Amino acid sequence: AQSVTQPDIHITVSEGASLELRCNYSYGATPYLFWYVQSPGQGLQLLLKYFSGDTLVQGIKGFEAEFKRSQSSFNLRKPSVHWSDAAEYFCAVLRGSGNTGKLIFGQGTTLQVKP
């Protein structure tokens, strides 16, 4: 069965430092992969997605992610974290075809930013 694992439940970084959030997936074919962010009281906002092609994808708010098939990973990165990036981050994989697919989410990583 498809699954998504986010090994880090909680991460703390200093403002201005770089960030990498890990995501591993299990899926037989080329997956559709996503990163979402959830701030308190807010719904999920899509940061970026990977379907095919260039394995390094750019998203909103200065985030990027790299798809590595050999490692079954889709890690999220940001070169310099801002205090406003503190939130919950979810990696997800699409199960099923595009128009009927459902998202399978990881457990999430809580990002805390120190001033």
Place this chain on the structure above:
Amino acid sequence: DAGVTQSPTHLIKTRGQQVTLRCSPKSGHDTVSWYQQALGQGPQFIFQYYEEEERQRGNFPDRFSGHQFPNYSSELNVNALLLGDSALYLCASSLERRGSYNEQFFGPGTRLTVL
């Protein structure tokens, strides 16, 4: 352009009661998916509605049911509430386009507490 809206924002019920949550999709969208997000967990897919029918269902008991109206809005009903049903319920909408991925836009959620 209004995004996905959900009502109510918060709800408190007691065990055994029934609850109805409501969702209005983003303007122009015709497909609604519901997710349950327990505290400290990633969202889990409940079901998806398209053309007023349940098109796909996750691993949830029959106590969870839904409906989609001609204006594409949707309701999630949960009967015989259990303490374990306490969660944030997220609604996501998308526009059906066959043969391609249909990005899901999430609402802010309804926080259900079962006492």
